[in-house]
Amino acid sequence: MTDFAGEAARLDAADPLAKWRGHFLLDDAVAYLDGNSLGALPRATPERIETVVRREWGDGLIASWNPDGAGGADWITLPQRVGAKIAPLIGAGPDEVIAADSVSVNLFKLVSAALAHFRGDGHRRRKVVLSEPGNFPTDLYMVDGLEGQGLATRKLAPREHLEAALDKDVALLLLTHVHYKTGAMHDMLRLTRAAHEAGALVLWDLSHSVGAVPVDLTAAQADFAVGCGYKYLNGGPGAPAFAYVAPRHHRALRQPLSGWMGHAQPFAFEDDYAPAPGVDRLLAGTPPVIQMSALEEGVDLIARIGMDALVAKSRRMSEFTRRAVAELVPELECISPADPKARGSQLSWRHEHAYELCQALIERRVVGDFRAPDALRLGFAPAYVRYADCWRAVSELRDILDSGAWREERFAERAAVT
Known part of the structure; x- marks a missing residue:
């Protein structure tokens, strides 16, 4: 023995x-042995949170939104800054990832954006979102919600039949890279290539991947990705999630949650929405500064290791x-x-x-x-x-x-x- x-x-x-x-x-x-559900607390995080609460919020008050040079703590760039730190962990560029909202909300944004892509000029109308039975529930539920609005049609195929299911009606292949229950990992490169050959886009959920397994979105030529911050990134319960968009989609990206932080000039307070450039347009509401600061500590630690x-x-x-x-x-x-x-x-x-x-x-x-x-x-x-x-x-x-x-x-x- x-x-x-x-x-x-x-x-x-x-x-x-x-x-x-x-x-x-x-x-x-x-x-x-449950860090794949909730990561452990980094020792540096409580001190960081105390600094954010007592000094930046308590003493700095609203001035802390502004950059250091203006006497603030640069809260306003936290989504971009944390996103840029996550980027190398998933094989992306610093201007291709934004930290924001939850995985569910980011899925809604990007599934909607993918479907809108096929409603634009020069594209054959497609509305089928292909996934597999047993995918993480929120991924499937978000598609259900869009289906209820008449914007999507959900289609499920066992993982061994996914490539065969990529027909001319599929707009988006939506998969979780590492399966939450079994841990089985999809071949990202092969499936992304197969989807593109069928004329579809691909959205990868990296919630059980980032910080634990190799991910190279650029090499795979992935279109979109989402992931959470509270598992292997140790950002704390309910930590903000992140979203990735390949640069080739930045100009045409249309997401449905056109909140003021995704505006090109949020503090111009204009009546009409004008999207910010690149992935910044994926922002919607005000970023949760305390949670985002905790996530930054976790990401920094994983990057150092x-x-x-x-x-x-x-x-x-x-x-x-x-x-x-x-x-x-x-x-x-x-x-x-x-x-x-x-x-x-x-x-x-x-x-x-x-x-x-x-x-x-x-x-x-x-x-x-x-x-x-x-x-x-x-x-x-x-x-x-x-x-x-x-x-x-x-x-x-x-x-x-x-x-x-x-x-x-x-x-x-x-x-x-x-």
Whole structure:
């Protein structure tokens, strides 16, 4: 039998990223394997927030909207500044990404923009948005909303049939790069090329990708992308999301939420809307300064660690865990791809009582999560997760199953958030 405990100890001792764990506020008694849902708190964030609240807001008041040279804290450029810092993490240019709103809102903007593209001069009218069943709900729900307005027609095809489903009526291929439940990763380059050959545009949801797996939107020639800031970017609960638009679409981009911050001159207070240049026109309302400042700290930290090192550790860590579960807890059925390069920084297993197993783990301070109807999911945020945390999850799972601890009634009581 493999000595996984010893292997975990050796891997932790040799881990080049071990020093970065100290940059997060984490209880060493907790094995936190849910950073793919909510990233840990960077140590620098509370001080940054205190500065924003006490000095910039408390002392600077409204002057803090202006640039440093004008005596402010430059709040007004936070969306562009944070977007430019996210850009290299996803293979984009600094003027191609904007931090704003939520993933859901940004999906609405960009799906609408893609459909508007096919209502313009010189384009055959298309309104079909193609996705896959089981895609993350908000992606599908946003299309439902547009379908209810008569602007879109939703079409779903299993992932193995997506290319065949790209017919002359498809306007947009909308996919989540890393599947939220299984962790299976789409071939972005191949599917983007197939969509373009069919005359369609592509929108990638990077919520389970950014900060954890390699993404190169420029190389893939992607049209649009969205992603969230509170998972691997550690921006905090409800952190602002981001949106990407390829430069070739900047001039013609039309998004439906024409709020004043997306105006070319918001402080001219004109009656008629004139869109700002480039991705700035994706802004709508006033940016949430406190949340955006927290996100900036998280993004800065991930950028300092570096994506190459994060990806390398993520793959080693998830593969260590997959092997350990396969050998020691074989009654769990892994539903994630076996190849680390074909999955995100997570693993999921199917079990009839996955919810109860998850709750029993959490009581033992091993934090993963559950995805209906029967998936136990563990995430590997390589900036701070230890191999010892992964081994602890496996050994506790084995004990929970052997002892029958999961059968206790309290573990079956469903919480509002799972």
